[in-house]
Amino acid sequence: MTAADAGRLAAPFRAPGSASFTEFLGQHAPDLLPGRRALPPRPVEAPHGTTIVALTYAGGLVMAGDRRATMGNLIANRDMEKVFAADEFSVVGIAGTAGLAIELVKLFQVELEHYEKIEGTLMSLEGKANRLATMIRSNLGMAMQGLAVVPMFGGVDLDTGAGRIFSYDVTGGCYEEHDHHSIGSGSMFARGSLKKLWHPAADAEAAVSVAVEALFDAADDDSATGGPDVQRRIWPTVAVVDAEGVRFADDTAIAAVVDAVLARRLGNPGGAR
Amino acid sequence: MSQMPFYVSPEQLMKDRADFARKGIARGRSVVVLAYDNGIAFVAENPSRALHKVSEIYDRIGFAAVGKYNEFENLRVAGIRYADLRGYSYDRGDVTARGLANAYAQTLGAVFTQESKPHEVEIAVAEVGAGPDGDQIYRLTYDGSVTDVRGFLAMGGAAEAIDAGLKESFRDGMPLADALALAVRLLAADPAGGEPRALGPGSLEVAVLDRTRVRRTFRRITGELLMALLNPSDPTQDAPADDPAAGPHDPAPGETHADASGVSPRHTSTNPQTQRHAEEHPTSDGK
Numbered sequence: 001m002t003a004a005d006a007g008r009l010a011a012p013f014r015a016p017g018s019a020s021f022t023e024f025l026g027q028h029a030p031d032l033l034p035g036r037r038a039l040p041p042r043p044v045e046a047p048h049g050t051t052i053v054a055l056t057y058a059g060g061l062v063m064a065g066d067r068r069a070t071m072g073n074l075i076a077n078r079d080m081e082k083v084f085a086a087d088e089f090s091v092v093g094i095a096g097t098a099g100l101a102i103e104l105v106k107l108f109q110v111e112l113e114h115y116e117k118i119e120g121t122l123m124s125l126e127g128k129a130n131r132l133a134t135m136i137r138s139n140l141g142m143a144m145q146g147l148a149v150v151p152m153f154g155g156v157d158l159d160t161g162a163g164r165i166f167s168y169d170v171t172g173g174c175y176e177e178h179d180h181h182s183i184g185s186g187s188m189f190a191r192g193s194l195k196k197l198w199h200p201a202a203d204a205e206a207a208v209s210v211a212v213e214a215l216f217d218a219a220d221d222d223s224a225t226g227g228p229d230v231q232r233r234i235w236p237t238v239a240v241v242d243a244e245g246v247r248f249a250d251d252t253a254i255a256a257v258v259d260a261v262l263a264r265r266l267g268n269p270g271g272a273r
Numbered sequence: 274m275s276q277m278p279f280y281v282s283p284e285q286l287m288k289d290r291a292d293f294a295r296k297g298i299a300r301g302r303s304v305v306v307l308a309y310d311n312g313i314a315f316v317a318e319n320p321s322r323a324l325h326k327v328s329e330i331y332d333r334i335g336f337a338a339v340g341k342y343n344e345f346e347n348l349r350v351a352g353i354r355y356a357d358l359r360g361y362s363y364d365r366g367d368v369t370a371r372g373l374a375n376a377y378a379q380t381l382g383a384v385f386t387q388e389s390k391p392h393e394v395e396i397a398v399a400e401v402g403a404g405p406d407g408d409q410i411y412r413l414t415y416d417g418s419v420t421d422v423r424g425f426l427a428m429g430g431a432a433e434a435i436d437a438g439l440k441e442s443f444r445d446g447m448p449l450a451d452a453l454a455l456a457v458r459l460l461a462a463d464p465a466g467g468e469p470r471a472l473g474p475g476s477l478e479v480a481v482l483d484r485t486r487v488r489r490t491f492r493r494i495t496g497e498l499l500m501a502l503l504n505p506s507d508p509t510q511d512a513p514a515d516d517p518a519a520g521p522h523d524p525a526p527g528e529t530h531a532d533a534s535g536v537s538p539r540h541t542s543t544n545p546q547t548q549r550h551a552e553e554h555p556t557s558d559g560k
Contacts, residue, residue, distance in 0.1 A: 008376070008379040008380045008382075008383045009351045009355060009376050009377075009379070009380045012354075013350075013351040013354050013355060014347055014348075014350075014351045014380075016347065016350070021354075021357055021361075024354050024358075025358070025361075028354075028358070029358065029362075032361070032362065080546070081545065081546055081548075081549055084545045084548065084549075085548070102544070102545050102546060105545045106361070106543060106544065106545055107361070109545065110357050110360070110361050113357070114353065114354075114357050117328070117329050117330070117353050117357075118350055118353055120325065120328075237549070248549055
């Protein structure tokens, strides 16, 4: 890599055909690919990211994640980001080993943009979901050593204008989820919450509120999921995707949603309605 | 193969190669790169909607070329790979036009001296700065020479005549509409002194690096916006900063995607952990 940086662009730079950044890295700098590294000899303890929720609404989808990373019984990070814009029209949320997951997202973002620049067109939503599956599959060896990465991918299908959610397993299986889904340690509780709160007629604002409330329910019962941190003003990351693109809800808006959820649950901690 | 029958001096060999490359380049139509008040514009005479002469390389870096399509397309892809690799291993801010121009220069120089035939291409690499003083335009020729030009450059068949015209009429800080009008007037002129040709939006490829945009500054200018900018009686002077029809990227040939918002959802950094800056994205949750 450094040799090429200093002088003539080496052969892999000029090889025709591929619009994939990962394939290019595989030829030119395989040590930069997450899947090509030597496996740790024994399971490693590293920070883990926890709960992500996603739900569709008419015209788009909302993906939200709490901000906590844990290592064993310790809180490794209180304000980590776990939901990212993959490109202008899709988002990816991560659960599992934080370091590997962030590297995966970084590579995925470059992969999508690289394709877009070389081909001069956007990759289809299914194409993006499949690329991500391939990347997770290459991490299987690490997963066997306790370093699993399980993301969730969501985006707007520009052909139909509908929001779609894709989930994965450690072997790279890619499944389309309908209406709503959650991953991570608190997902069991978040899923129950989503099932009761999701409504097909919801708009973006209502969907954001449901996402925040589902994360609240996850944090209520799962110690690895961080609830809204009222003292430090740390709120969940909430991304809204529609035909206009991805946008992240700003802190003041989320603070208002959190306040409303807390007020509703005062004296009614389960949120029954 | 038998031995070379005659001695050819290195001077003669290089001259023959240079003449060969120059002839190839002179057959093609021209490209103009020029600075305007809010960025750098690329204007190419190119009737094709699918085969581009102008392209995005990275956040603030654009590319334009004349000559043989397969050769400059190969260099364009190599440039994108170079830039993406740089940005991936370091940070997006560490990708510069200077580094890319050097890599191109080494490559073109090596091909010129070592391979059986030189590349018949001429390339421009431009980087838009935070202000007009930060703008950089590099010109790379078939033999690997690099020139750092200020303000404008012309490449291709009619380059000399266009360059003379630019020297006469270019001034710093022109609005985009004036810059495009100047470029199109010079591209349409007949070097032999005859009637200028008519160059409409259909036979032009226009793109800008717009310094007012966040992260990816490259955008193509096509369709109605190009028509409005080229029409002297239309009040449009610049590409709107956040019009709904503006793609932040380079979607389907010649067209910006109808649904693209023009606003990048993430801040310019490679590490996903530092990409979201709440204060820079004041849009709220769907209100």
